[in-house]
Amino acid sequence: MKKIIVFIVLVSFSPICAVVGSIVSGQSLWWITQRIGQTADIIESKIDALPICAQTSLSSDDISVNNIEITSPGIYCLSEDVLVSSGITIRASCVFLDLNNRRVDGFISVENNVSDVTVTRGFVFANFAASTLGMRVTSGSSNVLFSDITVKDTAVTGGVAGADGMLLSGSKIQVFNCTVQGGDAGSTSSGAGLAGGHGIEIDTNASKVVVRDCVISSGAGGNTSELEIQAGAGGDGVHIEGTDIEIDRCLIYGTGAGGNGSGNGGDGGNGVGITTNAVSVAVHDCIIRNTGAGGTGPDSDGTDGKAVEDLKTGAASVVSVVYRNVAHNIANAVKYNLQASGEAGVFMAYPPPNSTFIGNQFVNLFYS
Amino acid sequence: MILENMKKLLLCMVLTLPLPLSAIVGSVVSGQSLWWMVKRIGQTSDIIESKLDALKACEETVLTSADISGGIIAISTPGTYRLGEDVTAGISIQAPCVLLDLNNRIVTGTILMGLPVDNITITDGVVLGDVRVTDFVSRFTIQGVTIGFSDPGSTSPLFLTGSNLQIINCTIKSADGAANPNGDDSGHGIELVGTFTTVIRDCIIYSGAGGNGTGPTNADGGDAGNGIHVNDATDLEIDGCTIMTTGAGGDGLGTGTPGDGGNGIRVLSNCTDVAVHDCIIRNTGAAGTGGSGGSPVAGKAIFDSVTTSGSLSVFLRNFAHNIANTLKYNFQGDVGAEKGTLVANPPDNTFLLDRNQFVNAYMS
Numbered sequence: 041m042k043k044i045i046v047f048i049v050l051v052s053f054s055p056i057c058a059v060v061g062s063i064v065s066g067q068s069l070w071w072i073t074q075r076i077g078q079t080a081d082i083i084e085s086k087i088d089a090l091p092i093c094a095q096t097s098l099s100s101d102d103i104s105v106n107n108i109e110i111t112s113p114g115i116y117c118l119s120e121d122v123l124v125s126s127g128i129t130i131r132a133s134c135v136f137l138d139l140n141n142r143r144v145d146g147f148i149s150v151e152n153n154v155s156d157v158t159v160t161r162g163f164v165f166a167n168f169a170a171s172t173l174g175m176r177v178t179s180g181s182s183n184v185l186f187s188d189i190t191v192k193d194t195a196v197t198g199g200v201a202g203a204d205g206m207l208l209s210g211s212k213i214q215v216f217n218c219t220v221q222g223g224d225a226g227s228t229s230s231g232a233g234l235a236g237g238h239g240i241e242i243d244t245n246a247s248k249v250v251v252r253d254c255v256i257s258s259g260a261g262g263n264t265s266e267l268e269i270q271a272g273a274g275g276d277g278v279h280i281e282g283t284d285i286e287i288d289r290c291l292i293y294g295t296g297a298g299g300n301g302s303g304n305g306g307d308g309g310n311g312v313g314i315t316t317n318a319v320s321v322a323v324h325d326c327i328i329r330n331t332g333a334g335g336t337g338p339d340s341d342g343t344d345g346k347a348v349e350d351l352k353t354g355a356a357s358v359v360s361v362v363y364r365n366v367a368h369n370i371a372n373a374v375k376y377n378l379q380a381s382g383e384a385g386v387f388m389a390y391p392p393p394n395s396t397f398i399g400n401q402f403v404n405l406f407y408s
Numbered sequence: 409m410i411l412e413n414m415k416k417l418l419l420c421m422v423l424t425l426p427l428p429l430s431a432i433v434g435s436v437v438s439g440q441s442l443w444w445m446v447k448r449i450g451q452t453s454d455i456i457e458s459k460l461d462a463l464k465a466c467e468e469t470v471l472t473s474a475d476i477s478g479g480i481i482a483i484s485t486p487g488t489y490r491l492g493e494d495v496t497a498g499i500s501i502q503a504p505c506v507l508l509d510l511n512n513r514i515v516t517g518t519i520l521m522g523l524p525v526d527n528i529t530i531t532d533g534v535v536l537g538d539v540r541v542t543d544f545v546s547r548f549t550i551q552g553v554t555i556g557f558s559d560p561g562s563t564s565p566l567f568l569t570g571s572n573l574q575i576i577n578c579t580i581k582s583a584d585g586a587a588n589p590n591g592d593d594s595g596h597g598i599e600l601v602g603t604f605t606t607v608i609r610d611c612i613i614y615s616g617a618g619g620n621g622t623g624p625t626n627a628d629g630g631d632a633g634n635g636i637h638v639n640d641a642t643d644l645e646i647d648g649c650t651i652m653t654t655g656a657g658g659d660g661l662g663t664g665t666p667g668d669g670g671n672g673i674r675v676l677s678n679c680t681d682v683a684v685h686d687c688i689i690r691n692t693g694a695a696g697t698g699g700s701g702g703s704p705v706a707g708k709a710i711f712d713s714v715t716t717s718g719s720l721s722v723f724l725r726n727f728a729h730n731i732a733n734t735l736k737y738n739f740q741g742d743v744g745a746e747k748g749t750l751v752a753n754p755p756d757n758t759f760l761l762d763r764n765q766f767v768n769a770y771m772s
Contacts, residue, residue, distance in 0.1 A: 048416075115512055134494060134534070136512040156514065156534055156554070183554070183581075214579070214612070248610060248652055284653060284691055320691060320730050356753070356772035361729045363755050365769075376754070380615055384754035401765050402755040 046061040085187060095138075098122070104145075107254035110135055116141040118162065130157055139163070147173050151209075153180035161296070164191045166203055166223070174309030181210035186218055193223030193237050193259065198225045202259035202275060202296070208282075219255045222275040224296060225262030233264035233272030233306050233335075235298035238279040242282065244317050245283030253289050260296035261306035261335060261342075274309030274332040283319040287312065289362045292328045298335030299341035305335030308345035308371050314360050316351050321360040323348060328367045339387075340365040344371035346405065347385070350378045368407040375406040425430070468509070471495070480517075483508070491515070491533065498537075501528055510534070510553065523547045538565045538595075543602065545570035547675060556581030560619060562592045564633070566601035569603035575611060582633045584616040584655060591619030591630035591658035591667060591696075596637035596674075597651070605643045608636065617655030618667030618696060629658030629696035632670035632707065642680040646673065653691040654707045656732075660699020665737040669693030669707035669732050677741065680719040684710060687726045706732035709748070709770060713741045723747075728770040736770040 095115040100122055102108050107126035110116060122128075124146035130137065131152040139162020147166050151159050159175070166172040175193035177184050186206070190339035193203045205220035222237030236259030240350025242249055261272030272298030279286055298306030311328035314321050347367035350360050359379055367375050367385065376385035386403040398405075444497040446454070470492040475481045479497040481488055486505035491513040498517040501508065504525045510533020518537045521528060524544035532552045539555055541548050548570060553564040560581035566575065577599065587590035596617035600606060613635045621627025632655030638644060654670030672689035675682050692707030709728035713720045720740060728736050728748065737748035 134514045278417045357730050361753055378754035386757045399757050400755055402751050403757050
């Protein structure tokens with residue numbers, strides 16, 4: 041009788057409802073197990089086996105010699121923060137790299153003459169002792185898009201130049217909705233001071249580049265203690281030497297100050313610096329503020345940063361067009377030096393009085 | 409008494425033991441639930457039912473190379489489709505109500521709509537080839553897609569007919585025309601032929617150069633593509649686009665005619681109610697050189713030939729620079745008069761009659 045009662049109790053307390061287990065990432069979306077004595081009955085989903093999830097996941101496991109190298113076309117997704125002092129290098133065409141709101145401690149480089157590459161959604165912190173770019177497109181690459189990325193070059197120490205947030209070469213490059221910061225230079229005790237990093241540098245090999253809706257800042261120049269030597273210049277927010285460049289609706293939030301020297305102070309960074317190498321550059325609808333002051337030195341101080349320093353002269357087809365920008369808190373007395381001809385901006389009082397005549401909606405305005 | 413109790417216990421065991429211990433998994437009911445389980449206990453039942461089917465993601469059909477047949481992937485039923493991998497094939501959409509998510513993948517081939525379908529959306533990816541929206545298609549949207557060919561080629565990468573079309577946030581590049589005895593024309597960036605109610609917004613467009621004529625003696629150069637070529641369009645809105653560059657005309661030989669440079673936007677005379685505003689147009693192509701025949705024309709920012717009252721185009725607040733033709737804005741077929749306003753470069757504070765913020769401005 042007791043045995044029968046024990047048996048009934050055991051049967052009665054056996055679970056009637058299924059036990060739902062936890063989701064195992066990469067294996068199944070759900071599973072259910074029912075234990076019956078010493079056996080188990082399992083129902084397991086296989087939804088994750090569909091090709092829709094066939095993107096390649098990148099993690100620390102993919103690091104080889106401090107580098108993650110992408111050599112095949114495809115979609116890649118960063119599944120965790122990674123530390124890659126030798127960067128993530130993309131050496132294949134037709135690559136979509138989703139940083140998945142993760143952080144790359146290192147840099148990302150598009151190289152090897154590849155095309156059709158997109159990098160999006162994440163953070164790139166180039167915070168090493170060595171001067172390291174945040175993101176780069178090398179010469180010969182084309183059809184590259186960077187979007188929704190925060191790139192930050194942190195300060196370096198000890199005789200190292202500040203790195204650019206982005207260095208763009210190649211053609212048909214689009215940078216949309218990114219936050220980019222160049223790095224400060226370190227100080228030196230001998231030799232010339234080192235330059236701060238530009239926010240975005242567009243070099244002589246770059247063409248057909250669009251930078252739109254970005255927030256940009258640059259690094260400060262380095263000090264030097266050697267006598268009669270120039271200290272480092274602050275980086276430009278955007279430094280342009282390429283052809284057919286469009287800078288549109290960007291906020292250049294601050295540029296680096298020049299370094300201090302025992303001879304000459306370094307120049308402060310300009311909001312946008314356009315060199316004589318550049319061809320057909322357009323800068324419009326941007327806000328440029330807080331340019332860096334020139335560094336100090338017993339021989340001479342450095343030049344303060346301008347909102348736009350445009351040194352390109354020549355035929356109408358090659359000169360820059362700079363219009364409808366607004367600047368304030370610009371260190372230099374000249375705010376817009378366009379076509380190397382001195383102040384070309386229009387001052388507007390602040391608060392803007394209703395009596396101020398702005399006869400041309402294309403003028404470049406400044407408040408201070 | 410003991411015997412009576414034993415009978416009751418045995419009866420209880422008989423009633424309890426036949427009940428199934430494992431769950432019974434039922435069939436999937438399309439549109440209701442992905443799975444369900446029922447446990448019957450006496451006269452009651454306990455049901456566990458999934459609601460995954462409420463998620464749109466679970467309604468998608470994944471397309472891969474395995475779906476290629478005869479060189480194409482045919483979509484013949486309505487639904488949501490997502491590309492699971494890069495494919496080298498055409499995609500033929502033959503059913504209405506299709507959402508094709510390219511899933512940031514690359515299609516090497518042509519995406520086309522070959523039947524009178526409607527409610528078609530294509531998003532997020534790259535097409536190394538062209539997208540062709542053929543006649544009778546309506547309510548078509550393409551968004552976040554890069555479309556373009558490798559050189560050389562004469563096909564427009566985005567060819568549109570139909571009605572209620574939206575082209576949003578796309579990057580489009582046509583290839584250079586091939587060099588041939590008579591050089592090939594380049595394709596236009598976007599070509600509209602017979603469209604009704606179309607919006608093109610926030611796109612970046614490049615067009616290719618015409619091919620050179622190789623002769624051997626007299627040869628024509630090919631015409632460059634226009635950034636946007638508008639033919640027989642009604643109710644078209646082009647808003648916030650950047651036309652980065654258009655190609656130069658191909659060179660001719662002997663008595664051949666060199667090709668025309670590409671215009672930023674070309675509107676033919678058969679169009680009705682075209683509006684273009686807040687666009688940037690730059691770097692239009694020069695006319696070809698070399699041949700003595702014809703009068704090749706360099707690219708204008710906007711070349712509009714509509715003269716019919718009630719159908720006139722509207723152009724406002726556009727900005728152009730580095731335009732190869734001396735005539736930048738050519739409106740309403742008046743080839744002799746500049747309709748844009750020159751802005752000094754750098755801009756000063758003395759320009760613009762009556763401070764009209766709607767003028768079409770140019771710097772060079």
